[in-house]
Amino acid sequence: MTGLREAEKIYSFPVYPKRDLVLVKGENAAVFDENGREYIDCVAGNGSLNVGHSNPAVVKAVKDQAEKIISCANIFYNDARAAFLEKLISVMPAGLRKAFLCNSGAEAVEAAVKFSRLATKRKKFVSTVNGFHGRTLGALSATHNSKYREDFLPLLDGFSFVPYNDFEKMERAVDLETAGVIVETVQGEGGVYPGRPDYFARLRRLCTERGALLIIDEVQTGFCRTGKFFGFEHFGVAPDILCLAKSIAGGLPMGAVAASDQIEVGIGKHGSTFGGNPLCCAAGTAAIEFMLENKLWLEAERKGSYLMERLRLIKSSKIREVRGLGLMIGIELKEKAKPYVLDLLERGLLVLPSGLNIIRLLPPLTIPRDDIDRVIERIAASLGDKEKSFPLD
Numbered sequence: 001m002t003g004l005r006e007a008e009k010i011y012s013f014p015v016y017p018k019r020d021l022v023l024v025k026g027e028n029a030a031v032f033d034e035n036g037r038e039y040i041d042c043v044a045g046n047g048s049l050n051v052g053h054s055n056p057a058v059v060k061a062v063k064d065q066a067e068k069i070i071s072c073a074n075i076f077y078n079d080a081r082a083a084f085l086e087k088l089i090s091v092m093p094a095g096l097r098k099a100f101l102c103n104s105g106a107e108a109v110e111a112a113v114k115f116s117r118l119a120t121k122r123k124k125f126v127s128t129v130n131g132f133h134g135r136t137l138g139a140l141s142a143t144h145n146s147k148y149r150e151d152f153l154p155l156l157d158g159f160s161f162v163p164y165n166d167f168e169k170m171e172r173a174v175d176l177e178t179a180g181v182i183v184e185t186v187q188g189e190g191g192v193y194p195g196r197p198d199y200f201a202r203l204r205r206l207c208t209e210r211g212a213l214l215i216i217d218e219v220q221t222g223f224c225r226t227g228k229f230f231g232f233e234h235f236g237v238a239p240d241i242l243c244l245a246k247s248i249a250g251g252l253p254m255g256a257v258a259a260s261d262q263i264e265v266g267i268g269k270h271g272s273t274f275g276g277n278p279l280c281c282a283a284g285t286a287a288i289e290f291m292l293e294n295k296l297w298l299e300a301e302r303k304g305s306y307l308m309e310r311l312r313l314i315k316s317s318k319i320r321e322v323r324g325l326g327l328m329i330g331i332e333l334k335e336k337a338k339p340y341v342l343d344l345l346e347r348g349l350l351v352l353p354s355g356l357n358i359i360r361l362l363p364p365l366t367i368p369r370d371d372i373d374r375v376i377e378r379i380a381a382s383l384g385d386k387e388k389s390f391p392l393d
């Protein structure tokens, strides 16, 4: 066989900025390379491992299900799918009674766009500056960053963008032709900017008044990440449509869009071959049960507060701000983030960049306390004063 790195280099499109690391094993918040070196994983499958790598309950559910039935067309009923849907709806706010199961975050957003147009018979959407909602053409239409969009124009008509947390601009943008407003509860890719409670409260009222649907994208913030089961619980509001993916199924590929049963989506209006396949559903049921049994939102809240508090104590002329919600944390630097992302890798810590100058931490919510202390030590060693610097140009 071609070498591990070479095979991906030769046979896959080079769309990802690869790091020189081959990961072959994961265990809770630790990952191991092919030589057995251990790293603390604050990338965690881009935030899809809230219950940890190879969570034993998820592994067991997948093994058991794989021996029964792996795929089952949606034209038939299936027991694993039924159990998952019931579990998923049980953690939803009272108004969201139905879900469509798909395979990714972008697909959840696609479905939300289609369902909103069906329900309102309107065409327009308002999204936010620096909002990120995925890479397929519909989801990309709601994504702001021109770097992702410009080569693929024209995208869907009718999308506009207003600054996040700015209610006055939102109020001017939403009119009687707006089908939906799509918004994250914490902007993730856009730099880890938490939403403001007053903004969400006013946005909720505005959507109701103008007949636009409030679509909340919790692909990254959902499933306990921010210290509540869903991010909108911090603001005392509920969406009309909720987009989910990432940690929904313990790391297996799955997405979902949940909505009120007032939203009618008839036969043939949407569909997916793999959406709701029994293997992912079994993993999803195990993952949600694990979150509920272990009150994972409390873990995120406690560990997140501790981590942020400690990070703020690091004496560093390079750090501008530490912010976040729960275990979704951004460290904004006065310098480029990329060299520090690579330096931290050398020190045995995997982190994500967000924009040019922000380091993002999305560890499993099950991360042990000792590992959190190691995360802090490694970041302090890399970013603390006395080290070399990488100016922003």
Ligand SMILES: Cc1ncc(COP(=O)(O)O)c(C=O)c1O
Pocket: 046, 104, 105, 106, 107, 109, 132, 133, 134, 135, 184, 188, 189, 217, 218, 219, 220, 245, 246
């Ligand atoms: C808020 C948000 N929405 C949608 C997506 C797209 O999800 P996926 O990569 O599963 O298509 C992401 C991915 O990072 C995201 O953070």
